[in-house]
Amino acid sequence: MKKKRSARLSVVMDLEDRKKKQADKFLADHIQRVENDKVQLKQLEDYLAEYQAQYQETCKQGISIQSLTTYQAFMAKVGNVIDQHKNAMKYNVEQLAGVRQYWMKVYARRNAVGSLIGKIKADEQASDDKALQKLIDEASTLKAANNKNSL
Numbered sequence: 687m688k689k690k691r692s693a694r695l696s697v698v699m700d701l702e703d704r705k706k707k708q709a710d711k712f713l714a715d716h717i718q719r720v721e722n723d724k725v726q727l728k729q730l731e732d733y734l735a736e737y738q739a740q741y742q743e744t745c746k747q748g749i750s751i752q753s754l755t756t757y758q759a760f761m762a763k764v765g766n767v768i769d770q771h772k773n774a775m776k777y778n779v780e781q782l783a784g785v786r787q788y789w790m791k792v793y794a795r796r797n798a799v800g801s802l803i804g805k806i807k808a809d810e811q812a813s814d815d816k817a818l819q820k821l822i823d824e825a826s827t828l829k830a831a832n833n834k835n836s837l
Contacts, residue, residue, distance in 0.1 A: 690810055691806050691810070692803055692806045692807045692810055695799070695802070695803050695806065696803070698799055698803075699796075699799055699800060699803055702792075702795060702796040702799045702800075703796065705792050705795075705796070706792050706793060706796045709788060709789045709792040709793070710789070712785055712788075712789070713785050713786065713789045716778070716781060716782045716785045717782065719778050719782075720775070720778050720779055720782050723771070723774065723775040723778055724775070726771060727768070727771055727772065727775060730764065730767060730768050730771060731768060733764065734761065734764045734765065734768065737757075737760070737761060737764065738761060741757045741761065744757070
């Protein structure tokens with residue numbers, strides 16, 4: 687017996703479910719990456735602020751030119767790292783926006799396939815119900831004809 691169309695399309699639905707799970711994981715990974723970037727930026731900024739406070743305290747007590755140069759060079763390096771991190775964060779946020787768009791497309795496609803299969807199942811059920819009703823009517827007509835002939 688030939689498989690119903692809805693049963694044949696279940697393979698497509700399984701594929702869409704797998705794609706959605708992959709898209710969910712991809713989205714979650716990118717969200718986590720952006721959140722980690724925020725935490726790391728906060729840590730870098732806090733470290734720089736602590737180092738600057740230490741620098742100011744040392745300057746109040748008097749500092750050699752070499753130490754002054756070392757402090758300033760290190761603070762410049764940390765500032766550069768912060769700038770680089772902000773650029774990387776910007777890139778990751780842009781990537782996250784693209785991943786969200788991809789996720790929405792996958793989600794919409796999965797829902798569309800699900801709706802299509804639901805409609806096909808409803809049509810198949812209506813067709814089956816109609817065929818069953820036809821059989822019941824035919825059986826009822828035959829029974830009525832047999833009852834007339836036996837009288």
